[in-house]
Amino acid sequence: MLQTVERQTGADPRWCVLWLHGLGADGNDFAPIVPQLVRPDWPAIRFVFPHAPLRQVTINGGMRMRAWYDIRSLSIDQRADEQGVRESMAQVEALIAREGERGIPPARVILAGFSQGGAIALSAALRREQALAGVMALSTYLPMAAQTPSEATAGGCGTPVFMAHGLLDPVVMLDLGERSRDALRAMGVPVEWHTYPMPHAVCPDEINDIRHWLDQRLHG
Numbered sequence: 001m002l003q004t005v006e007r008q009t010g011a012d013p014r015w016c017v018l019w020l021h022g023l024g025a026d027g028n029d030f031a032p033i034v035p036q037l038v039r040p041d042w043p044a045i046r047f048v049f050p051h052a053p054l055r056q057v058t059i060n061g062g063m064r065m066r067a068w069y070d071i072r073s074l075s076i077d078q079r080a081d082e083q084g085v086r087e088s089m090a091q092v093e094a095l096i097a098r099e100g101e102r103g104i105p106p107a108r109v110i111l112a113g114f115s116q117g118g119a120i121a122l123s124a125a126l127r128r129e130q131a132l133a134g135v136m137a138l139s140t141y142l143p144m145a146a147q148t149p150s151e152a153t154a155g156g157c158g159t160p161v162f163m164a165h166g167l168l169d170p171v172v173m174l175d176l177g178e179r180s181r182d183a184l185r186a187m188g189v190p191v192e193w194h195t196y197p198m199p200h201a202v203c204p205d206e207i208n209d210i211r212h213w214l215d216q217r218l219h220g
């Protein structure tokens with residue numbers, strides 16, 4: 001089981017937001033966002049921020065860092081290490097199962113991720129038999145796009161997705177985010193798409209939009 005950072009907004013949480021960080025960060029990266037995000041009228045939520053495993057990353061000279069998968073090439077069709085993606089999907093599944101043991105079923109789990117973490121969030125959610133409450137895919141893309149339509153489930157394709165991307169992103173180019181959005185919609189996935197005048201980052205307007213989207217999930 002991956003080590004995690006956890007924040008609860010109240011006692012006996014009935015919802016979980018499982019949030020995956022980007023390349024080279026760790027579970028502490030998005031923990032400070034919780035007070036900015038939550039509303040007082042929301043039910044208690046457990047925010048879970050796992051640490052990705054340490055692994056060598058090819059495009060960074062083989063340096064060991066926290067990563068959900070190796071990035072072997074800047075060429076997009078070779079970008080993601082499939083074995084690493086599938087290993088990370090299994091680790092996310094273990095965390096979702098643990099939430100079930102703690103009383104929060106998949107229907108009340110929202111899977112979120114930034115950059116690499118968002119790629120894993122999309123990959124895992126689309127392949128689940130039991131649908132999640134939603135997916136937040138931030139500054140990211142759909143890996144293994146060629147295999148995904150045949151591996152995706154009806155529940156996965158019915159899961160609502162919030163996608164957000166920076167218009168000035170030099171790491172995950174906007175075009176890649178747009179193509180990923182279009183691929184998801186072609187599979188019937190309900191995608192809410194937002195762009196912001198920012199680089200590879202998160203901005204206040206995006207946090208406001210995430211809050212509104214989460215409010216719809218929690219009270220929908």
